[in-house]
Amino acid sequence: MTSTAMECLKLSEYQMKVLEENFNKVSKHPDETTLMLIAAECGLSEKETQIWFKLRNAQWRQAEGLPAELGSVLD
Numbered sequence: 001m002t003s004t005a006m007e008c009l010k011l012s013e014y015q016m017k018v019l020e021e022n023f024n025k026v027s028k029h030p031d032e033t034t035l036m037l038i039a040a041e042c043g044l045s046e047k048e049t050q051i052w053f054k055l056r057n058a059q060w061r062q063a064e065g066l067p068a069e070l071g072s073v074l075d
Contacts, residue, residue: 015042023056
């Protein structure tokens with residue numbers, strides 16, 4: 001991730017690995033319980049984890065040529 005917003009989170013290599021694995025294999029839009037479990041595994045707050053997923057989703061959508069915000073086109 002090279003985004004300035006992503007860099008502000010100052011994540012370790014392990015945290016990035018866990019977050020990316022969950023984003024790619026579990027869900028791009030984790031529910032509250034899943035978000036809590038991911039946050040606990042990473043040692044982050046739920047809010048930080050939620051922010052990371054929001055930023056990562058926007059980045060993914062841009063790379064796919066989709067609108068920045070979730071609309072009628074589902075992931």
